[in-house]
Amino acid sequence: MDVLLLARIQFAITIIYHFFFVPLTLGLSLVVAILETIYVSTGKEMYKRLTKFWGKLLLINFAMGVVTGIVQEFQFGMSWSEYSRFVGDIFGAPLAIEALVAFFLESTFLGVWIFGWDKLSKGLHVTTMWLVAISSNISAIWILIANAFMQHPVGYTITDGRAELTNFSQVIFNLPIFSHYPHVFSAGLVTVAFFMLGISAYHLLRQNEIDLFRPSFRMAAIIGVIGTVLVGLIGHTQGQEINQTQPMKLASLEALFNTENPASLSIITIKNPFTDELVLDLRIPGALSFMEYNRFTGEVKGINQLQAQYEGQYGAGDYVPPPVITYWSFRAMVGAGLLMILISLIALFVDLRNLYGKFLWFLKLLPFAIALPYLANTTGWVLTEVGRFPWVVYGLVKLQDGVSKAVSGGMLLTSLIGFILVYGLLIFTTVYLMLKFAKAGPKVAAEVPEEFTPSIINPPESQ
């Protein structure tokens, strides 16, 4: 079997799976911290119940994020060891700092939060959740700093066949990080908003605990409006950053085959894969230039010209990311994003005008809308990573030069099948548990210890 192909499939599957859980942790830890803060400052019992209910779902999600995250850190060395040798001098530092500065905090204080309800003062207890929420975000920043080096390497020189650090502040304040982190953070807000909207709508439809789920719904609607609009605005600047750092990614996601000025934005472009002829190409003239330069003129380079340019620069080879993937993942992400802006606005409108009774159809749809942020989160990263093709580190290391040499196809196939099996079983379990607790509502979540007292026990001998 082809080691490179297997290593790519394995990395793709494990990272996509890992990122199912990350955005919800980023957003939900913040929400739980806010809810508990309200509980501590007002003393109202309902906020404690809300904290426990949403906190329970956070814990399921967090556990999955942690265990799938370890796989990612090990996988660089396991199946991408030549990449690791090349970039370790630079790329290893943010990973190590992430663990030391953020992940320790996150894991340690989540443990304290779970077990500390009756061992800590209220103020200290809510502080531990804030530490979890803040350190989750610091984690995200360091991981994105590492990723930014792969997208746009800076602050290095090539010495003895590897990249060596020359300027760490350049690595930290790398151009992509300024759009990637806010984009991921606001995607976290959107994810938690839709997660809460869906679950709250489910309970409101059944008239369960309305006094708890109305406030949850409102909170989610507000976060949703803020999050979706932020994501869109930041996405816009990110598009301009891509034009500077990776023009090929832009050309590929827009299916812009030839350089244009003013450049047109594709509404729908379909190409016959056998004849290479365009079957359909509907475009808005000048709109892409506007997206990139905020005015209706400006050159955007096309796939053909960039391919020729890169062949001159880096030698013969294929420098075109598969447009079918980049083009459609971009449209899925933006489409989901626009739809989510609309849904958030309707949700806020329904809540503020108290029109729940007239919008039952809308409430019924909301649980299904939980899928939308997941679609956008996944396709967004697929676009970002696939769009870097054929590079692991843009302009420096190609995929085939990064893969491990000591690992055989058989080993990779073994681990790939193993991960697929375990991850497959776990996603079923996670969804089962999430549904169970989301549907059961706060009653169960608040009464966990009692509820799980086993009915048949041998009385233990106590001293």
Place this chain on the structure above:
Amino acid sequence: MTLNILWFIFIAILYTGFFVLEGFDFGVGILLPFLGKNDLQRRMIINTIGPHWDGNEVWLITAGGATFAAFPNWYATMFSGFYIPLFLILIGLIIRGVAFEFRGMDDNPRWRNLWDWCLFAGSLVPTILFPIAFSNMVRGIPIDGKMQYVGGFINLLNPYALLAALAVTLLILLHGASFLSIKATGEIEHKAKELVRWLWLLVVLMLVIFLVTSFIITGVLHRLNVLLILIPLLEVLAILIAGYFLRKGHHGRAFLMTSLTIVFVIFTIFTFLYPRVMVSSLNPDWSLTIQNAASSARTLRLMTIVTLIFLPIVLLYQAWTYWIFRKRITSDAEKLTY
């Protein structure tokens, strides 16, 4: 050069933190199905490590990340060379990590039993495989002139590595049982105390055999120095003192001594390694060393500053969590979180 030595020591410290801390929760995880006779007892056992296991596991993640940052070639050769063991360790850590959260979320006995065995297997697999990896690193494995591991998986399962796995697994069991003896109450505390008494003898025996074999097989006898004698001696001393405290019934102090024993086991391995980080059995010149595996001085300096600031902070707040949850776990089901 001093930076490289410093980082070699830092990596040793991070792995030590991992084996001492996660060591006892691995041990507790392995003992879980055997010491816990019913659901309440198993819950008590899990609750002794509940608040800590996740923070403990970060020591491994930090050790991995720090190896990547400070010794990229070590990280690359080790992680790709030990591909299958690390894959199995990952699967173990995955099912173990979710078992803690998932177990209590359904009260079907079969569901709980399933996660109990996941916790057991997820604790046992890394406990066995890490010593196999580390003993191979110090014994020497086929690494070619381009720092690539060229042996297969079966090569790693040599008698010396299996001896290491056996000795360390017993030590981890002793460490875990010792932790239970100071954290649990009732029947579990009683059983744990009984277990440590006869486990201790086995551990002493196996550690001594492992040490003697290590001296012979690693060729360290030809280049003895003070540290190479002192640290293994301290290892033996620590486990003997642990036995003394056990006889006296000072279980808290005995736990401190099993912790110290693990510290010196790791330090022994690292002292045997130095100045190499992975020994090539094909040609001594092909071994990875703290020089040829390291990052640039700039990166090492940067990471030194970060580590000197943050590692003490981590130690402080982790110590604080042990203080918060210092009380023994009782059989009061109302007070159990997991």
